[in-house]
Amino acid sequence: MDIENRSIEFIPENERYGSAKRLFTIWCSANMQVTTMVIGALGIVAGLNLGWTFIGLILGNLIGSIFMAAHSAQGPHLGIPQMIQSRAQFGVIGAGVPLGIVVLAYILFTAANGVVMRDSIKAVVPVSDNNAIILFGVLTLIVGFIGYELIHRLGAWMSAFSCVLFIMAAYIVLQKGLPAGVWEVSAHTFKFATFALVVTQAASWTLGAGPYVADYSRYLPSNISTKETFWYSYLGIVVGSGVVMLLGAIMAAAAMDVITDPGSAIANLFPGHKQLAYYVIIIGVLGWNVMNLYSSYMSTTTIFTGFKGAQRIGMMTKFIIMAIVAAIVTWIAIAAQYNFGAYFSDILIGQVYVLVPWSAINLVDYYLIRKGNYSVPAMYDVNSIYGKVNWNTLAIYGVSIIAQIPFMELSFYKGPIDKIVGTDISWMPALIIPGVLYYLINRNKQLHLDTEKVGFSEGKLAYESKR
Structure with a gap:
């Protein structure tokens, strides 16, 4: 398998392949x-019973995955990474603002995965805490550098192995039985604040994939329908995250320690095959970690190439950027490993504040304003129709983040509305405010769609002819 030689540039039609099923x-x-x-266990740990936690997790998954899948549908149509397309809304250089925040969010999540895998790696390799995290970081760097096709192939195999492992784990836990009354769904067992938090956390998990989901659909042929791309992405994340979140809730209800060391919690269910279980667990998280690192690299590259209009990145530059990001991730993981609970909860909720407004702006622009008509070459040109910096969009983005402050709840801060409601519901204003403002300010751009559509088709052909 060859190392991927494309990065942030447009993928020509003759290099497109695969089906939406992948x-x-x-x-x-x-x-x-x-x-x-861990997401599934948080509601139980916070005091909600299993029945209401199940409903909250399912609801959050169904809601958050809509937006993630809507971003995925952009990949085959445009053939470029997700955050390059943000230049159409924020400007070629202005897109660096949400890009920088995206990079930070994925660095923190990649570090969280290193902490989660520390004890699982130690169970199969006799190393120290720090060295276990370093080893996981090195493996992530190697797979991420090889790139797109290996990531997809790893996903195909692990969807089968992980499914078998987690279904067997659920069967074993349920066979052992759960405490009486944990499934009761009634007004007596309902806790609004905790239920809303569970919905927010589950939705945050799936919403968080929005800024990079099109990175993994951009090689698909452009004749694949938006409907196909949407539903295969939607069902994939709903099934994958839903099944495992629900299992996490069940195990937490059975008084199993899911948050501190979820890998060992699963492996210990298979006493005769613990080593095999650990390998499946480690490779499963490795796949997710690689996607975070890969897209952190793509976003970092997008920031710096915006100033020079560069469209291609050399292999050595790619490796250096990925290695730097991996080193930062590993350092953060080592530093945060013994205070993981508060760290993970804060980044899970914190990403809502910064990623959801970007998602709302991007989706309104794509589906309501320009209806998918963009000039791809213009996204690589600081003097193009998209301009250097779109100050209106940046202002909307900033106002949307500020507007969430009264709704916020972190380990070190609780907003006034959060205190009244009893939980963090910031994802609602984070979606509504930027979406409405962006539409109202930009709806007249619909008058220029024909011009941009010509720019898209002609520019795309001109770009391909240079390859």
């Missing part, structure tokens, strides 16, 4: 891993 396996496997179990 989007199901990559998103199913990426989410069917033990880090996702």
Whole structure:
């Protein structure tokens, strides 16, 4: 298998391949891993019973995955990475603002995965805590550098292996039995604040894939329908994350320690095959971690190439950028490993504040304003129709983040509305405010769609002829 030689540039039609079905396996496997179990356990740990936690997790998954899949559908149509397309809304250089935030969010999540896998790696390799995290970081770097096709193939295999592992784990836990009354769904057992938090956390998990989901659909042929791309992506993440979150909730209800060491919690269910279980667990999280690193590299590259209009990145530059990001991730994981609970909860909720407004702006622009008509070459040119910096969009983005402050709840801060409601519901204003504002300010751009459509088709052909 060759190392991927494309990065942030447009993928010509003669290099497109595959079917939308592979989007199901990559998103199913990426989410069917033990880090996702932690999300499912958080509601139980916070005091909600199993019945209401199940409903909250399912609802959050169904809601958040809509937006993730809507981003995925952009990949085959445009043939470029997700965050390059943000230049159409924020400007070629202005897109660096949300890009920088995206890079930070994925660095923190990649570090979280290193902490989650520390004890699982130590169970198969006799190393120290720090060295286990370093080893996981090195493996992530190697697979991420090889790139797109290996990531997809890993996803196809792991969707099958992980599915078998987690279904067997659920059967074993349920066979042992659960405490009486944990399934009761009634007004007596309902806790609004905790239920809303469970919905937010589950939705946050799937919404978080939005800024890079099109990175893994951009090689698909452009004649694949938006409907196919949407539904295979949607079902993949709903099935993958839903099954494992629900298992995490069941195990937490059975008084099993899912949050501290979810890998060992699963492996210990198979006393005769613990080593095999650990390998499946480690490779499963590795797949998700690689996707985070790969897209962190893509976003970092997008920031810096915006200033020079560069469209291609050399292999050595690619490796250096990935290695730097991997080193930063590993350092953060080592530093945060003994205070993981608060760290993970904060980044899970914190990403809602910064990623959801970007998602709302991007989707409104794509589906309501320009209706998928873009000039791809213009996204690589600072003097193009998209301009250097779109100050209106940046202002909307900033206002949307500020507007969430009263709704926020972190380990070190609780907003006034959060105190009244009893939980963090910031994802609602994070979606509504930027979406409405962006539409109202930009709806007249519909008058210029024909001009941009010509720019898209002619520019695309001109770009391909240079390859």
